[in-house]
Amino acid sequence: MISKRVGIVESIVDQSEGLDDIRVNINGDIQRAYNYPKMSGKINVGDEVVLNTTAVELSLGTGGYHFVITNLNNLESNLTEGGHIMKLRYTPFQVKVDSVEEQESNYHKKIDEFKSLNNIPVVVGTLHSMLTPFVASYKKNNPSKKLVYIMTEGAALPIYLSKNVDTLKTKGLIDSTITIGNAFGGDFECINIYTALITSKEILNADCIFISMGPGIAGTGTKYGFTGIEQGPILDAIKKLDGNPIAIPRVSFADKRDRHIGISHHSITVLKDIVNVNVNVPITNYEDEKLDLIKNQINENRLKDSHNIIFIDNKNTKEDLDYFGLKVRSMGRNYEQDKEFFDAASTAAYYVTEVCDDARRKDY
Structure with a gap:
């Protein structure tokens, strides 16, 4: 269901608070990938990363690029500081968010x-x-x-x-x-x-x-x-x-x-x-x-x-x-x-x- 490869970050083309557009070296082939730093950690050139390569291998038009699953050189990430509601529940990628509805919320x-x-x-x-x-x-x-x-x-x-x-x-x-x-x-x-x-x-x-x-x-x-x-x-x-x-x-x-x-x-x-x-x-x-x-x-x-x-x-x-x-x-x-x-x-x-x-x- 998931195709995974290990790559080395070759360059960082564009960076924002929530998304890094990077190029990765996979067995000598330079390919495009996205990293969500709040989920999979901050990225640097030379970092070794595990990539989800499924969409590219399926030749999908939408979503046809790799995604960083984790940065082996930086395992720390933090989407939100508070909250108890989980999204992507019961998957290896589940994330904790501070939901407006929960009892501890000010709202x-x-x-x-x-x-x-x-x-x-x-x-x-x-x-x-x-x-x-x-x-x-x-x-x-x-x-x-x-x-x-x-x-x-x-x-x-x-x-x-x-x-x-x-x-x-x-x-x-x-x-x-x-x-x-x-x-x-x-x-x-x-x-x-x-x-x-x-x-x-x-x-x-x-x-x-x-x-x-x-x-x-x-x-x-x-x-x-x-x-x-x-x-x-x-x-x-x-x-x-x-x-x-x-x-x-x-x-x-x-x-x-x-x-x-x-x-x-x-x-x-x-x-x-x-x-x-x-x-x-x-x-x-x-x-x-x-x-x-x-x-x-x-x-x-x-x-x-x-x-x-x-x-x-x-x-x-x-x-x-x-x-x-x-x-x-x-x-x-x-x-x-x-x-x-x-x-x-x-x-x-x-x-x-x-x-x-x-x-x-x-x-x-």
């Missing part, structure tokens, strides 16, 4: 006394690459409002892997991060989506919440076999806690797979068969032919019978990204190659700005 009482989200807009994406265009458009129009990002366990588990999050936090565009389930490394740790939503409101005073998995997504070409299906239960949770659930549809006209053209079959499956509550689905007013296809998909699947479909003019995505000096890429494609995908996430931000944020009213 335990606030979590326990929670009543309602009071219609806070909560936007749910299915791919991590939806985060940056949403954040750019939301913060361009709402620079003083607090935006919280909740990262689920649907893909990458350490938030440190996301260079998007690192960039957005460095630029001050994400105010706080929360990691849930077995995902870890956020500013706050929570056991599940419910307590993460409560934390966003009661502790972080969020004006808007964005939820998606970290980098990477698994799909099988089957109706239900994809990790993005988590969007449905998350939307249900938002409604249960009296929040305003907003779903970003996965839209593309550049994908070579027919099932992802227009509104992806992933989004149609979630909206038609998985989510149990009425949610808001902002749709960009694309070019006529593309918009016609999307409207046909909506009608054929009777999505208007269950959800609030809103068509919004938005030609500002690229301008918003450029304003903050941000680059985007999804499935190997940049903005110019798959603009409709990134526009969909940006349009959700305009929906929040134009309809939800000011009054938090129920009559949206």
Whole structure:
């Protein structure tokens, strides 16, 4: 199940608090690897490291690099000082975190006394690459409002892997991060989506919440076999806690797979068969032919019978990204190659700005 090799650290290409991009010498071959210093210890050139080489040997596109399991020259590491909640439980890699909910937490009482989200807009994406265009458009129009990002366990588990999050936090565009389930490394740790939503409101005073998995997504070409299906239960949770659930549809006209053209079959499956509550689905007013296809998909699947479909003019995505000096890429494609995908996430931000944020009213 796990392929392991021993290598020598040849060079350190890039370093941050949570992630080291290194090159390792494995039997004379120089290869790329990632080290999480909080998990596997600080790294130095010349250190001998044990590597998980499974993904590279499988030739995976996402996650196709080695990971340091342990540094034989530095066995000490420390993810958090306090806390009693374990993530990656009952595995050799289990880590201890200081979870917001636990009894010793300063926030335990606030979590326990929670009543309602009071219609806070909560936007749910299915791919991590939806985060940056949403954040750019939301913060361009709402620079003083607090935006919280909740990262689920649907893909990458350490938030440190996301260079998007690192960039957005460095630029001050994400105010706080929360990691849930077995995902870890956020500013706050929570056991599940419910307590993460409560934390966003009661502790972080969020004006808007964005939820998606970290980098990477698994799909099988089957109706239900994809990790993005988590969007449905998350939307249900938002409604249960009296929040305003907003779903970003996965839209593309550049994908070579027919099932992802227009509104992806992933989004149609979630909206038609998985989510149990009425949610808001902002749709960009694309070019006529593309918009016609999307409207046909909506009608054929009777999505208007269950959800609030809103068509919004938005030609500002690229301008918003450029304003903050941000680059985007999804499935190997940049903005110019798959603009409709990134526009969909940006349009959700305009929906929040134009309809939800000011009054938090129920009559949206």
